Amino acid sequence: MEYIGSKWWKFDFHTHTPVSMDYGKSDHEIKASMTPRQWLMDYISQGIECIAVTDHNSGEWIDKLKIEAETLRSEGYSIFIFPGVEISSHGNIHILGIFDPNKTSSSIAQIIGEVKYNGKPGDSDAVTECSPQEVIDIIIKRDGVAIPAHIDKPSGLCLVHKSGSTLNQILNNASAVEVIRTHAEYEAKQPDSSPLKGYINLGINLPEVLGSDAHHPNKVGRSYTWVKMGMPSIEGLKLALLDGKDSIKRSDQHKDSPNIYSDKRITSIRINGTKYCGRNEEFKIDFHPWLNCIIGGRGSGKSTILEFLRTALCRENELSQLTSNDDLFKSYSKLAQKAKTKDDDGVFLDETEIIIGYKKENVDYILSWDFKNKRSIIYRMDGENRISEEGDVASRFPVKIFSQKQIYEISKSPNYLLKLIDESSDVDFQEWEYRWHKELSSLLQHRREVRELKSNISTKGTLQGQLNDTNQKINSIEKSGHSLIFSNYQKAIIQSSKATELVNSKVETLSTLEQQLSTTQDIKTDYENIFETTENGREFISKFSELEKKLNENTLAINNLIKESNNEINAFKNWLNTSNLTNEINNSKKQYNDLVSSLQESGIKNPSDYGPLIASRKVINERLGKITLDEEKIKKNNEIISNSYRELIKLRKEITEKRKIFLSKLNINDGSIKVNIEFCGDNQHLDSGFRNVIGRNDATYSNEIYNDEEKGFLNVLHNKIKEKGDNQDEIISLIGELKKPFFDKTLDNILGVSIGKRFSDLRSNIPDEMIDLLIGWFPNDAISVKFRDGKRFKDISQGSAGQKAATVLAFLLSYGNDPLILDQPEDDLDNQLIYELIVRKIKENKKNRQILVVTHNANIVVNGDSELVVALSQQTGLTKTSSNGCLQERAVRHAICEIMEGGRDAFHQRYRRIINS
Numbered sequence: 004m005e006y007i008g009s010k011w012w013k014f015d016f017h018t019h020t021p022v023s024m025d026y027g028k029s030d031h032e033i034k035a036s037m038t039p040r041q042w043l044m045d046y047i048s049q050g051i052e053c054i055a056v057t058d059h060n061s062g063e064w065i066d067k068l069k070i071e072a073e074t075l076r077s078e079g080y081s082i083f084i085f086p087g088v089e090i091s092s093h094g095n096i097h098i099l100g101i102f103d104p105n106k107t108s109s110s111i112a113q114i115i116g117e118v119k120y121n122g123k124p125g126d127s128d129a130v131t132e133c134s135p136q137e138v139i140d141i142i143i144k145r146d147g148v149a150i151p152a153h154i155d156k157p158s159g160l161c162l163v164h165k166s167g168s169t170l171n172q173i174l175n176n177a178s179a180v181e182v183i184r185t186h187a188e189y190e191a192k193q194p195d196s197s198p199l200k201g202y203i204n205l206g207i208n209l210p211e212v213l214g215s216d217a218h219h220p221n222k223v224g225r226s227y228t229w230v231k232m233g234m235p236s237i238e239g240l241k242l243a244l245l246d247g248k249d250s251i252k253r254s255d256q257h258k259d260s261p262n263i264y265s266d267k268r269i270t271s272i273r274i275n276g277t278k279y280c281g282r283n284e285e286f287k288i289d290f291h292p293w294l295n296c297i298i299g300g301r302g303s304g305k306s307t308i309l310e311f312l313r314t315a316l317c318r319e320n321e322l323s324q325l326t327s328n329d330d331l332f333k334s335y336s337k338l339a340q341k342a343k344t345k346d347d348d349g350v351f352l353d354e355t356e357i358i359i360g361y362k363k364e365n366v367d368y369i370l371s372w373d374f375k376n377k378r379s380i381i382y383r384m385d386g387e388n389r390i391s392e393e394g395d396v397a398s399r400f401p402v403k404i405f406s407q408k409q410i411y412e413i414s415k416s417p418n419y420l421l422k423l424i425d426e427s428s429d430v431d432f433q434e435w436e437y438r439w440h441k442e443l444s445s446l447l448q449h450r451r452e453v454r455e456l457k458s459n460i461s462t463k464g465t466l467q468g469q470l471n472d473t474n475q476k477i478n479s480i481e482k483s484g485h486s487l488i489f490s491n492y493q494k495a496i497i498q499s500s501k502a503t504e505l506v507n508s509k510v511e512t513l514s515t516l517e518q519q520l521s522t523t524q525d526i527k528t529d530y531e532n533i534f535e536t537t538e539n540g541r542e543f544i545s546k547f548s549e550l551e552k553k554l555n556e557n558t559l560a561i562n563n564l565i566k567e568s569n570n571e572i573n574a575f576k577n578w579l580n581t582s583n584l585t586n587e588i589n590n591s592k593k594q595y596n597d598l599v600s601s602l603q604e605s606g607i608k609n610p611s612d613y614g615p616l617i618a619s620r621k622v623i624n625e626r627l628g629k630i631t632l633d634e635e636k637i638k639k640n641n642e643i644i645s646n647s648y649r650e651l652i653k654l655r656k657e658i659t660e661k662r663k664i665f666l667s668k669l670n671i672n673d674g675s676i677k678v679n680i681e682f683c684g685d686n687q688h689l690d691s692g693f694r695n696v697i698g699r700n701d702a703t704y705s706n707e708i709y710n711d712e713e714k715g716f717l718n719v720l721h722n723k724i725k726e727k728g729d730n731q732d733e734i735i736s737l738i739g740e741l742k743k744p745f746f747d748k749t750l751d752n753i754l755g756v757s758i759g760k761r762f763s764d765l766r767s768n769i770p771d772e773m774i775d776l777l778i779g780w781f782p783n784d785a786i787s788v789k790f791r792d793g794k795r796f797k798d799i800s801q802g803s804a805g806q807k808a809a810t811v812l813a814f815l816l817s818y819g820n821d822p823l824i825l826d827q828p829e830d831d832l833d834n835q836l837i838y839e840l841i842v843r844k845i846k847e848n849k850k851n852r853q854i855l856v857v858t859h860n861a862n863i864v865v866n867g868d869s870e871l872v873v874a875l876s877q878q879t880g881l882t883k884t885s886s887n888g889c890l891q892e893r894a895v896r897h898a899i900c901e902i903m904e905g906g907r908d909a910f911h912q913r914y915r916r917i918i919n920s
Contacts, residue, residue, distance in 0.1 A: 008871030017214025049224025062111025166201030
């Protein structure tokens with residue numbers, strides 16, 4: 004069973020085997036029948052992984068338990084034995100001695116002899132000749148951990164020595180204390196009753212651990228302590244006790260496992276065939292789910308590892324998104340190219356391959372990048388098998404990567420942090436943006452329709468004039484003495500047209516219905532095999548079949564009715580052709596045609612104009628009727644446009660509120676920094692955003708639009724927005740005032756800024772489509788970042804380079820749960836800022852997200868309590884791993900001291916000069 008770095012181990016500090024005389028209490032059968040394997044399995048069943056075997060004044064069972072534990076580990080169980088003993092010291096004060104797992108029963112026997120215990124092994128009543136203080140000193144001298152046992156209970160230190168110098172002397176060298184009930188519990192139950200009062204008043208603040216003190220299998224697992232360390236060892240245990248609350252958690256306060264990992268994390272990186280890494284053999288790092296620190300001297304390749312991660316995780320484009328200055332991307336591009344010579348900047352070769360392991364929602368993935376294809380292929384792991392999958396690597400496998408230079412650029416332009424905020428699931432900017440564009444598209448579409456409709460109705464006056472002239476001509480002809488024939492003809496034309504229209508409408512209705520029925524096919528689906536396996540399913544099949552039958556019968560009946568209706572229409576047409584009405588219409592037309600011929604023979608000019616005039620009037624009336632409908636459509640469209648604009652305002656407020664809610668959940672305003680969202684407060688992109696809408700992406704018209712003298716209408720808008728604070732309705736009203744002169748071009752100023760002739764001409768020539776886009780334009784939000792400088796908060800722009808970087812880092816470390824990769828974030832920071840701000844944020848948030856830091860600062864590694872430290876070095880021109888593990892490992896601590904402090908001697912010398920000066 005392989006472990007990476009440190010984890011929380013479920014540790015029982017106080018246990019007993021059948022060697023202890025009081026084991027099993029009155030249950031003699033349990034004591035007689037208990038085997039080492041069964042004893043261990045009782046603890047395994049309770050999830051205990053580390054057991055301090057602490058029999059009364061004996062270590063007899065330790066060797067056999069160690070042998071059985073090794074067997075169980077080979078079977079896949081996680082169980083480790085810490086040899087120990089519960090010593091009954093002089094005064095019957097019990098002291099736990101716990102030693103390294105490599106110690107034996109013989110080692111414990113030597114300790115028992117050294118403390119001058121002459122009683123029977125396993126007996127708790129006999130005591131040592133040595134005092135409690137001497138027993139503790141001997142345990143510590145023998146490289147053990149000394150813990151006064153159950154100090155608040157019988158045979159406990161605090162019941163014998165309630166206060167004073169004796170208590171202080173005994174505890175002076177103790178590693179920890181075993182406390183069964185905390186001081187707060189005693190006081191809550193009955194004030195001033197705590198046996199721990201004297202100990203608490205000393206202010207020693209030793210770690211308080213908890214063990215089961217199980218003398219019977221049914222007590223196993225009732226109490227335990229979570230201990231954070233690497234592979235179980237006495238060094239790891241000592242360091243955990245030294246860390247105190249950061250590495251020790253009692254079960255009465257932390258019942259559940261602290262080993263909670265983010266559901267998105269990088270599990271490994273494997274590098275093959277680059278210029279300086281993975282040349283002769285594969286270079287590999289397995290990462291911890293929490294804090295990983297990569298350290299190394301200059302030229303060891305530690306920062307290059309980060310760039311390999313950036314490449315395979317497809318994050319290189321982020322380098323160009325921070326600033327218009329593309330130096331960051333250029334620097335990366337030089338690195339991420341094929342090495343043509345030994346001395347050029349490129350690190351890739353034709354055979355270069357980078358493989359990233361990524362675990363998401365408990366599923367393992369592989370992202371495989373190679374220089375030949377220059378892209379990452381996604382594989383989902385099914386055991387040892389790779390299953391290729393499609394998708395965008397950047398969106399499917401989220402990660403945040405920041406170098407020190409990126410952090411510096413962000414500190415100069417904090418609004419970039421908005422992009423990070425918008426990527427969160429709480430804000431879900433993409434979903435919001437979809438709704439925004441959908442609403443804006445609707446508004447723009449209806450604006451286009453209104454323009455088209457207005458173009459249609461622009462002929463209304465002309466048509467009304469034509470109608471008046473046509474009516475006058477018709478009246479003149481009708482007054483010629485044959486008005487009855489003319490009026491009958493006019494009526495005949497109208498009746499004939501209407502009759503045809505009515506009949507055709509019925510024909511069309513039936514035709515549409517018939518077509519719909521013919522295209523509605525009985526879709527045969529294989530549903531029976533889905534439902535026939537159960538009784539209820541078979542009942543469904545029966546009922547659904549009945550429904551289908553009835554619907555088919557009804558469809559057939561409808562088709563028959565349609566045929567009957569068509570026959571009725573044909574019969575009606577036949578009747579109409581010979582009807583009195585048709586005869587009357589035909590007669591009126593004949594009388595009219597005869598009259599026209601007669602008048603022409605008599606010398607009357609253009610009597611035939613009457614028919615065309617009647618037809619013309621009909622067309623004009625139809626066009627005017629269409630205009631009336633268009634006017635109604637314009638009215639309705641304008642209502643829709645107004646509603647859409649109100650919805651856009653609502654959406655604009657919504658995104659700001661989502662951002663604010665996200666920040667409030669971060670609880671980032673903790674006294675060291677403050678981060679706030681300012682509604683429509685962006686000034687950085689205000690000018691470029693507005694110019695993009697009106698199609699003037701240059702510096703022209705700066706007098707009117709935006710200038711350094713703060714006299715442009717955008718300057719005025721921004722200053723007025725700042726005055727309004729968080730009054731969103733008034734800010735929206737201000738933005739509306741700015742837009743108004745672009746729609747009402749009679750206005751000669753914008754927010755009080757006079758418009759020159761050149762800008763007025765520009766405004767007049769802006770296409771309608773761009774004016775429409777202006778409706779949906781709002782300044783972006785601004786993000787206000789402040790840091791505490793002594794007693795007051797200052798805007799980040801007023802800080803030093805270090806203060807700016809520290810503030811941005813504090814935010815980045817608080818934000819999100821995606822893996823966070825940082826390259827030397829401590830640059831520009833003094834150690835006080837690193838410790839007070841950055842280290843604290845790392846410790847607060849590494850449980851919620853994986854953090855990878857390339858660093859040369861010991862504060863981050865040690866005080867950040869890095870779960871995994873990878874030390875790199877350059878060996879024969881290649882990057883190699885010199886040590887890899889947790890802080891409890893001697894090789895890792897040595898590497899930290901050598902790389903970050905200049906070696907143990909240099910560190911001690913500096914320490915002495917500072918402390919003793």
